[in-house]
Amino acid sequence: MDIENFKSQFQADIKNSIPSHSVDCVVIGYAQEKLKILTLKFKNTEFWSLPGRFIEQEEDMNVAALRVLEFRTGLQNIFLEQFYTFGNTSRSDKKQMNAILKKVGISSEITINWFKQRFISTGYMALVDVNKCILQSDIFSESIEWKSIDDLPIFILDHKEIVSKAVRHLRNQMNYLPVGITLLPEIFTLKELQKLYEAILQKPLDRGNFQRKILKLGILIRLEKQLLGKAHKAPYLYKFDEKRYTELLENGIGFVS
Amino acid sequence: MDIENFKSQFQADIKNSIPSHSVDCVVIGYAQEKLKILTLKFKNTEFWSLPGRFIEQEEDMNVAALRVLEFRTGLQNIFLEQFYTFGNTSRSDKKQMNAILKKVGISSEITINWFKQRFISTGYMALVDVNKCILQSDIFSESIEWKSIDDLPIFILDHKEIVSKAVRHLRNQMNYLPVGITLLPEIFTLKELQKLYEAILQKPLDRGNFQRKILKLGILIRLEKQLLGKAHKAPYLYKFDEKRYTELLENGIGFVS
DNA sequence: ACAAAAGTGTTTATAATACACCCATGA
DNA sequence: TCATGGGTGTATTATAAACACTTTTGT
Numbered sequence: 127m128d129i130e131n132f133k134s135q136f137q138a139d140i141k142n143s144i145p146s147h148s149v150d151c152v153v154i155g156y157a158q159e160k161l162k163i164l165t166l167k168f169k170n171t172e173f174w175s176l177p178g179r180f181i182e183q184e185e186d187m188n189v190a191a192l193r194v195l196e197f198r199t200g201l202q203n204i205f206l207e208q209f210y211t212f213g214n215t216s217r218s219d220k221k222q223m224n225a226i227l228k229k230v231g232i233s234s235e236i237t238i239n240w241f242k243q244r245f246i247s248t249g250y251m252a253l254v255d256v257n258k259c260i261l262q263s264d265i266f267s268e269s270i271e272w273k274s275i276d277d278l279p280i281f282i283l284d285h286k287e288i289v290s291k292a293v294r295h296l297r298n299q300m301n302y303l304p305v306g307i308t309l310l311p312e313i314f315t316l317k318e319l320q321k322l323y324e325a326i327l328q329k330p331l332d333r334g335n336f337q338r339k340i341l342k343l344g345i346l347i348r349l350e351k352q353l354l355g356k357a358h359k360a361p362y363l364y365k366f367d368e369k370r371y372t373e374l375l376e377n378g379i380g381f382v383s
Numbered sequence: 384m385d386i387e388n389f390k391s392q393f394q395a396d397i398k399n400s401i402p403s404h405s406v407d408c409v410v411i412g413y414a415q416e417k418l419k420i421l422t423l424k425f426k427n428t429e430f431w432s433l434p435g436r437f438i439e440q441e442e443d444m445n446v447a448a449l450r451v452l453e454f455r456t457g458l459q460n461i462f463l464e465q466f467y468t469f470g471n472t473s474r475s476d477k478k479q480m481n482a483i484l485k486k487v488g489i490s491s492e493i494t495i496n497w498f499k500q501r502f503i504s505t506g507y508m509a510l511v512d513v514n515k516c517i518l519q520s521d522i523f524s525e526s527i528e529w530k531s532i533d534d535l536p537i538f539i540l541d542h543k544e545i546v547s548k549a550v551r552h553l554r555n556q557m558n559y560l561p562v563g564i565t566l567l568p569e570i571f572t573l574k575e576l577q578k579l580y581e582a583i584l585q586k587p588l589d590r591g592n593f594q595r596k597i598l599k600l601g602i603l604i605r606l607e608k609q610l611l612g613k614a615h616k617a618p619y620l621y622k623f624d625e626k627r628y629t630e631l632l633e634n635g636i637g638f639v640s
Numbered sequence: 641a642c643a644a645a646a647g648t649g650t651t652t653a654t655a656a657t658a659c660a661c662c663c664a665t666g667a
Numbered sequence: 668t669c670a671t672g673g674g675t676g677t678a679t680t681a682t683a684a685a686c687a688c689t690t691t692t693g694t
Contacts, residue, residue, distance in 0.1 A: 144402070144403040144501070144503070145401070145402060145403065146401040146402065146403065146404060147403060147404055147503055181470070181503070183501060184472055184501075185472065186470060186471045186472055186473075187468070187470025187471070187503060188470065188471075208467065208468060210465065211444070211465060211468040211505050213438070213443060213444025213445065213505065214443045214444070214445075215441055215442065215443055216443075244401070244440060244441075246401070246404055246438070246444060246505075248468050248470065248503075
C-alpha cells in the first residue's frame with residue numbers, strides 16, 4: 127500500500143470510529159533477562175508511542191485492542207487484559223500532536239482535526255513471546271522496537287504513565303497472569319523461569335526455595351537434561367502442564383519467596 | 384426546577400458532553416451487617432440503574448464521577464476508584480432504552496438520539512457511610528435507595544454485571560482500600576468491624592484471631608467501654624488512627640483469617 | 641449462679657526463609 | 668581436582684488456625 131492509499135484508508139477508518147476514545151496497548155515481552163515493551167517511533171521525530179487504535183462503531187473495545195496487537199505482532203490468540211482507562215483532559219496536547227503530524231507529513235484537515243480531539247484511552251496489557259513476533263511498522267512510524275523497561279525512550283502524551291501503570295498491574299496481578307507460559311519459550315530451565323520472576327518482581331529470589339515451591343505446584347513437566355557444554359551440572363529442561371497451569375491460575379499461583 | 388426546565392438543561396448538558404462515553408458509579412455502603420448498593424428506579428418502570436453521568440468536554444473523567452456522587456449523596460471528598468471500563472457493543476440496547484424513555488416521558492428527539500448511541504462506560508467504585516448520605520433523586524427516577532447486595536433489583540443494560548465486577552474489585556483489593564474508615568461510623572466495636580469484614584469476604588472469621596491481628600496493627604485507638612445494658616461484658620469502643628491507617632494501606636492491610 | 645459475649649492465652653499446623661550439602665560437568 | 672552451578676535437604680522463624688480459659692455484666 128502506498129502513502130496516498132494509506133492516507134485515504136485511514137480517513138475512512140476514522141470516519142467509522144467512535145470519537146474521543148482509543149485503546150493503547152502495552153505489549154510486554156521478555157528477553158536478555160529484562161522485561162521489554164513494544165514501542166513505535168514517529169517518522170522524523172524522537173518521539174515514541176505505544177501501539178494504539180480507534181474503536182469502530184460496531185466493534186467491541188477488546189476486539190479493537192486485539193486487532194492492533196495482531197497487526198503489530200503477527201500473532202493470534204494473544205493474552206491481553208484491560209488495566210486502566212486514562213480520562214484526564216490534560217492528557218491531550220494539541221501542540222505536540224500538531225508538531226508530530228507535521229513532521230510525519232500529514233496535511234489532511236480531517237486527520238489533523240481528528241487528532242486534535244480530547245481522547246479518553248483504555249489501556250490494555252498484553253503478554254507475548256518476543257521470538258514469535260513479526261513486527262509491523264506503518265506509514266506514521268519509522269520503526270517498531272522492543273525497549274527494556276529500565277531504558278525507555280521519550281514517549282508522546284502520557285504514554286510513559288500508561289506503561290508504568292501497566293507494569294504495576296503486571297506486578298500486582300502476577301499470581302493471576304499466565305506470565306510463564308506467555309513470556310518464555312515452550313522449553314526452559316528453572317533458572318530461566320526464576321530470572322523471569324525476578325525481572326517482574328524486581329528482587330532476587332532464593333534458588334532452592336523457588337525450585338521447591340514451583341515444582342510442588344505440579345505445573346511443570348520435567349524433560350531431559352540440557353547439554354550446555356558448560357563446566358557444571360546440566361540443568362533439567364521443563365515445559366508447562368498447560369491444563370494444570372490454567373486451572374491453578376484461577377485461584378492465583380503465589381510464589382513470592 | 385420544573386420538568387421543562389430540567390429537560391432543556393439536560394439537552395444543554397449533553398451538547399457539551401463527549402459522545403459515546405459515560406461513567407457509572409457503584410456506590411457501596413454498609414448497614415444491618417450487609418453491603419449496600421445505591422440504586423435509582425426509573426419512573427413508571429420496574430427497572431433500576433446505577434447513578435451515572437456523561438463527561439463534559441473539558442472535564443476529567445474522575446471529576447465527572449465525583450460530581451455525580453456529590454449530587455446523589457450530598458457528600459464531598461468521597462473515596463472512589465475506577466475499576467473497569469465496559470466497552471462491548473452488546474451493552475447498548477436501543478429497544479430497552481426507547482421503552483424506558485417513553486415511560487419516563489421523554490419525547491425530545493435530541494435526547495432520544497443521544498441515548499440511542501453505543502456507549503462505553505467506565506465504572507467507579509465509591510465507599511460511603513450510608514448514615515451521612517442525603518440521597519437525591521431526579522426527573523428520570525421515582526426513587527433512590529440502598530439495596531442489599533444479595534437482594535438486588537432488576538437493572539437496565541449491563542448494570543448488574545457492573546455491580547458484580549465492582550464487588551469483586553472490592554474483595555480483591557480489600558487490603559488496599561479504606562473499607563473500615565469509609566463504611567463504618569467514627570466509633571465502633573471490634574465486633575462491628577469484624578462483621579464488616581465478614582460481609583465483604585463472605586465468610587466467618589475467628590473472633591480471637593481477628594481481634595489480636597487487627598489490634599497488633601496499631602491502627603485502632605481504644606476508647607471507653609460501651610454501656611449496653613446487655614447481660615455480658617461491655618465491649619470497648621474504638622476509632623481509627625487515621626494517620627497510621629492510611630500509612631499502612633499503602634502496602635496493604637492484610638488480615639484474612 | 642448462670643448465660644452470654646468480650647478479652648486474652650495456648651497449642652498445633654503450615655509456610656517462609658536462610659543456608660548447607662552433595663552432585664554433575666568441563667577445564 | 669577444582670570451580671561452577673544444579674538439585675535437594677534441614678533448621679529456624681514467622682504466621683495461620685483452632686480453640687480454651689477467664690472476665691464482665693444483667694438476670
